Amino acid sequence: MSDLMPVRRALISVSDKTGLIDFARFLESRGVEILSTGGSAKAIRDAGIKVVEVADHTGFPEMLDGRVKTLHPKVHGGLLGIRGNAEHEAAMAEHGIAPIDLLVVNLYPFESTVAKGAGYDECVENIDIGGPAMIRAASKNHAAVAVVVDVEDYGVVKAELEANNGATTLALRKKLAATAYARTGAYDAAISQWFAKQLGDTFPRRVVVAGELKQSLRYGENPHQAAAFYVTGHQRPGVATAKQLQGKELSYNNLNDTDAAYELVAEFDKPAVAIIKHANPCGVAVGSDIVSAYKAALATDPVSAFGGIVAINRKLDGATAEEIAKLFTEVVIAPDADEAAVAAFAAKKNLRLLVTGGMPDPNEPGMTLRPVAGGYLFQTKDNGRVALQELKVVTKRAPSQQELEDLLFAFRVCKHVKSNAIIYVKNGTTVGIGAGQMSRVDSSRIAAWKSQEAATAAGLAQPGTIGSVVASDAFFPFADGLLAAAAAGATAVIQPGGSMRDAEVIAAADEKGLAMVFTGMRHFRH
Template sequence: MTDTATDRTSARFPIRRALLSVSDKTGLADLGRALASQGVELLSTGGTAKALRDAGLTVRDVADVTGFPEMMDGRVKTLHPAVHGGLLALRDNADHVAAMEAHGIVGIDLLVVNLYPFEETVARGADYDTCVENIDIGGPAMIRGAAKNHGFVTTVVDVEDYSVLLDELAKGGTTLAFRQRMAQIAYGRTAAYDAAVSTWMAGAIGEPVPRRRVFAGALSQSLRYGENPHQSAAFYVDGSVRPGVATAQQHQGKALSYNNINDTDAAFELISEFADGPPACAIIKHANPCGVATGATLAEAYQRAFDCDRTSAFGGIVALNRPLDAETAELISAIFTEVVVAPGADAGAVSIFAKKKNLRLLTTSGLADPWAGGMTLKQVAGGMLVQDRDNGHVARADLRVMTKRQPTEAELDDLLFAWTVAKHVKSNAIVYANSRATVGIGAGQMSRVDSTRIAARKAEDMAEALGLTTPLTRGSVAASDAFFPFPDGLLTLAEAGATAVIQPGGSVKDDAVIAAADEAGLAMVFTGMRHFRH
């Protein structure tokens, strides 16, 4: 590295002139005063200029710099060579400096811009034309220009960076390293902004598979590590207001880990399926439910879910469809639990959990709409798989009875319950349920028959632990997330004691499977919908 390069890298550039144009006025007056106190000339536009003047500051209108007034309802105000030349000129390039002098362009050393609130406008359900009017044009153009010229210009796009900017200026100016970091943040902001516009417009015009799909998020939390300690990780949020782990309030306990967030999301999405029913509880381990149940009370629902698989529940995630109460909190506190998430908690429950320093309590504004739209994505080598989230729903009227024996009303209730749980179990998924409580769950096996056997074996082990002589699967119903390719899986369910089965149907062997069900005396219904979960 040459001496000149070393000097340029370590030198601090003073700020002589700043252009401020912000939608979010938070901290603006204090920033303006701090800049003015250091002799910085303030340029501004519209409402930002007014806010600065109201704070007693001297501000020069951008219109005075450009020689053109704001026009077209503010759509055109900073799109002018006098502005972009001031941002883009290389101060050590003789030709650039000569062009500035020839055209009366003054250098702008600092750009502070935050953009029109497009994401917020979409989130509140504004109409198409209102959303379009909240697409910022001049702001992103200035940000990109200033960020490109970070060798000389400092770009600030987030209110949270005002304080670090002022810390830099207190030392005599900004360093190249600081300007580079601010430029990277700036480009991330404009990229996220364009991603939000593109995604909204694809939905607004009914384009399900746009030619280019862009995803963006804002850093919410740096994580200690990912799934394993050798993996770095972070949690980004997309700004949506749908209740869930991203918008939950954490009341106590250390920061959530990567696996905590993943499992809590799985638990909350499952329990949200039971928003309209009686009190319900789901216990999750490694993104799979190990027990789900309803009850007359929340405490009863938790106990019934816990009794499905007490071993796996240790160190699990508990999700509730009602605000947590003290009685339920006492039960949960009896074993080690990583996270409890619920749409609220009373003071007694919070007090009980306060004694468990390693337990995290999260409360949400409500339950999520399980039928809402959205996307899921998975990175693969060289690309990304994107799909609609699985918001498929099967009602009682959608079921087709395929066997000679009709299911009873009680069986139908349990079949729909088991089917809902199976939607949230990794495929191949088998769920045994009785009286709206799971009694055996088989998840993630390469063979569907293995899933049926594992679920039945876990039910046998739990019955033994509870001191019962009859397997929990006797008299239960069973759900399969996909069709049975052969009768063997179905017959395994019958051998375990299931009396009714729910499955999608659609196998070339459906007739053989139906015949086997009839011979075993089972009732079987088809949903016509599959719920693979990988």
């Protein structure tokens, strides 16, 4: 049998009617008989295109509020019957089943119904039954039947029919079948996740991860690795919703770092800027406005900021853009940007400017996923926050009001720094960051050293760690890390507590005159 299969009859049933009329008119022009249902049939008929109602084709009326219309042997037999199989063809002839060569179906909008916050009953009514059943049937019989589930594929099918005198190739039908099964898989995944959420089942017996290709990337973390960017049905403001206003194509590392930067800057209500390098912050600050916050964040570590990612939690203005443009920056991401900001970056052809349309909610529940050999690790997103009244003062001296504000700021930044994490902060600005070390004392020393380097480069008499506060993402197992912070000039400490040597660490803090608070919550980030 030739791999070319002529299309003589098509069944169209779509909820998304984008491009429907043009495609139906094209099929009619090629002499294809069009079967259709409900709103699709009406739209086609209203356009003056000949269409046969599925109810007329099957001789069975649409019923139960539309729940039963395509679940009929004349539909599924027409899709599943094997061409060239004598037994199948005899059965189809006996029962008056006409072959269907092309199926065009997109499903009830379950995902968007859930996304808009619809009630339980409305969500259930938007679970498609007939659509997935037809898609799976047509895909199984791809040796003869072409199935289209995405409006983006109308053009591909039209081009193939034109090139092959009204026939499709086996290669295309296989590709369309693969796309179709992926669609029904993603659809069922969305439904199962919704049900689990309704039941309060965080970790159901089976879990399916689904996404839609947004961008094929040049390569992954390194040039020898292939990569692509997929987005989920839940469009959290950020890299998935971002519109790129200018700059060259985003890379895998750009996307990863930009996501980390935007999630960090979303933690703060005041105007805030975060500068990220290799998924770790090298400077974070809040200020009375964005430009002052940017200057303060940059001062933390201007050397590491070179070639970094800048995230902003306010509309980007021209003054801030002009400051950012003074340093080589890979990506700037903000909820919006004014005309002056766009103009300020116009000469920086390689700089990517992204606007997202909003800020992500740091308190929104979610899941993180990490692959391991043979499986995945799932966990709930770290959206833990410590409130002022939850802090436990464990030293003889209590922190001052300014120290308390800085301690809470530092601990919030800690959540976004690779462990072991040590963060020095003064007046709402990071002044030293130590990240990703195997030893907590090394993180403390590195942060202090980088602060001294920044001060020397800026011509300052002393580093920013003098008179700062310090945050640790987990408890100090020994007093050495705390003593290193004291030697750097820190006056107050925030840490989870819970070490067997807490008493030793508290005693060391008291001896150095430090104020220290325990949070009872740690923020490991591996």
